[in-house]
Amino acid sequence: MRTDNLREYSKAATLAIARYSEALDQSNADKAGISAWSKAVNSVELGR
Numbered sequence: 001m002r003t004d005n006l007r008e009y010s011k012a013a014t015l016a017i018a019r020y021s022e023a024l025d026q027s028n029a030d031k032a033g034i035s036a037w038s039k040a041v042n043s044v045e046l047g048r
Helices: 002-023 029-045
Strands: none
Touching: 002 029
């Protein structure tokens, strides 16, 4: 189960980084990246 959680966290982190990279072209890049990271981490912690 721990391995599955780690895999999910890794996927979420990768997705957040991708979203942050896309957001770099926007004026609110930092906010968008932090928001994406927070959502990804929260979704893993909540088991979604």
